[in-house]
Amino acid sequence: MANSNLPRRIIKETQRLLSEPAPGISASPSEENMRYFNVMILGPSQSPYEGGAFKLELFLPEEYPMAPPKLGRICLDILKDKWSPALQIRTVLLSIQALLSAPNPDDPLADNVAKHWKANEAEAVETAKEWTRVYASGA
16 A cells, blocks of 8 residues: 555555455555545446446545545435444445445436436336446446
8 A cells, every 4th residue: 555644544444445345346546546446336236227337436535534435426325414434435335336226316416317217217217227238338
């Protein structure tokens, strides 16, 4: 691990992510910045996202663990008002994977997608499967 000025907690979490990866999740730190992770989450089986490989970028701010990791535009309560310093990178990634298994249209990123999901879930699931096939297969 290159950054010797990293807090011990980040070093330990990173070591665990690399030595004990969660099923369907890989996260590796950048060699240039050990607070920056390249993440790949496989779509959970029996979900509309099955067969997909979803790439994410995760960044640990200086305030981590008092502040949550930065992940871009993902609506997940633990990345907002439900964050706790007791949570870890692994917990966040497992929560994102769980969100793929059970999307929450009551806390959407895109209102139009949530409306579609609520109005016709079967059709929305088919759309999610198609988008996964087109945009996330072999990512």
